[in-house]
Amino acid sequence: MQTLILAGALLLMMSFAYRFGRNRVLAQVDGRPDALHSLPGYYGWWVALWCGLPAFGLLTLWLMAEPSLIRALVIGSLPSEMQALSDDQIAVLINEVRNAVLGHATANPALAMAAEHYTHLTRVGFAAMAAVALALALGGGLYAYGRLEPQLRARPRVEATVKVFLVASSTAAIFTTIGIVLSLLFEALRFFQMVPITDFLFGLGWSPQMSIRADQTGSSGAFGMVPLFTGTLLVSVVAMVVAAPLGLLAAIYMSEYAQPKVRAMAKPLLEILAGIPTVVFGFFAVITVAPMIRSLGEVFGLTVAAESALAAGLVMGITLIPLISSLSDDVITAVPQSLREGAFGLGATRSETIIQVVLPAALPGIVGGILLAVSRAIGETMIVVMAAGLSAKLTFNPLEAVTTVTVQIVTLLIGDTEFDSPKTLAAFALGLVLFGITLGLNVVALHIVQKYREKYD
């Protein structure tokens, strides 16, 4: 709350700085902007940035450093016998102090004192920081205000600052990704110290539950990912068999046949389909599709498991139709009209034109879209958790229950988890494999799409 007020105050100062800076530089040239090096607004921004940046920088630093700083000071103020305790025990004490600060009174008088100290430090620290920040804002603003002159190169400076911000934002996203990948990698490496990587990659059995039984050592559970991988593959293949033709045909209809009115109606409808949460689709798969397939199978004398790869795959395929159709629609529409006219001009019919000219021209883009959908199918979780089953069976029969990489990651991490058991760490190894596969597919797909783009732009 205090922080927000401070930030608000700083923003307010920045807006004043903007106005003063702009007005002053305009006054310097008697209101004739053409005598300025840059547009007047840039001078305003320049002053505002000088006013705001140092102060916000301080605020950010404070927010990052404050907890550990205060913690160190509070520990320093504790009685010496408490300070002699081990780190873990001190952590417990500090926790109690924090609770006391929040109003849960503590029985220990030393800790109660420490809590008071804590509150005091927080308050004083913030007040001091706020004072410095406001002073910085004022000082920075005045400094820049004093240096304003018509020949000041305000625009390049403001633009450079903007660029720094943009670079910082994009690196933040990149570093987050790198961090996630690294943590996946390290946890997976820990797992591979317990279970040989070859056993994991090529093992045919998956039963991680065994490994947590007391009478067995961790690495004797079966951690072969092949059955999970085949399960993922099976469901994805079923999904793509549904999604690729339907999505593509829908795209062809929309881009080549549909009247503008129909198109205007149908496109948003397809997008609504894309917006339905996958959990709802999972529901639909379990409640409706699976029983339907089952009774249909009975008609033909087939035994179908209550949860089957077929049910999950079918429903997943439906969820992928909008993705494929909208990507394909884009690339089909991007095929130059002149190619169609060329074919029509030779006497080709509409379907001949589409099959022989438009689709081949759009093919790379369509393949790219389908690969993106495959990578989505492989990573899809909710529908398979609900509808594919849990049995890690090495099978290519879509009527049986299977389990997938994503389903196993979920089950491994649900419930009581110890963060150093192979069972838990296996999830990271699976995650790493999944990440590797989808990354590879995405790179290939994007590369193909890119290549296609270059051809017609």
Place this chain on the structure above:
Amino acid sequence: MTHFLPEGTVKIAAQNLGVFYGEKQALHAINLDIRAGEVTALIGPSGCGKSTFLRCINRMNDMVDGARVEGSLTLDGNDIYDRGIDVVQLRARVGMVFQKPNPFPKSIYDNVAYGPRIHGMAKDQTELDEIVMNSLEKAGLLGEVEDRLSESGTSLSGGQQQRLCIARAIAVSPEIILMDEPCSALDPIATAKVEELIDELRENFTIVIVTHSMQQAARVSQRTAFFHLGKVVEMGDTEQIFTNPQHTLTQGYITGRFG
């Protein structure tokens, strides 16, 4: 509007032809004869309806939503817009070359073979080869692409692409070839080659060409029609149109005073 009586055989005849795009009328009561074995040039300022007229002849305007045609347009005496006319067959008889070269993203061979294939014109591979080679030869492209027939048509230069498109049109053995500013995207040397080609093609085909270049019209055509605001202002022998125009509008246009 005067009706220009034919001297040779009339291949295509427009009588009171009007074309609308929705509410907007693009062509008004066009009366025009196009004679067999000649090159007819259509000239006139942008937006005057030259392309629209050209695209009536092979019914490409059918593709445009809201396009409507009235009056009559005949090919060898048969109404092009008759219900009984099969558009696919019509377009096999009336080929078209577009403003921007538009080879299919297929091999050079497949580009030329495309038309004969969809019309089932070749009994076997040998016959198809023959048609393709013949068309490339007639389009004056064979020497340049003989040893790279399997390369993509889009890998050729602009001028070569346009001649490939001409070869593609020829391969269907049309009676008429429509050309809509076929040289406007080409450099002068490629343009000269295409013009030379048009002159040779006159032996076997009736050609209608839209052009913005007066010199081009004068060089390649025997007859010229001057369009203005959706009407034919003047039609006659090319020489007469360029040396002795009857209408002040025509004179203004060819001397470059407007357009």
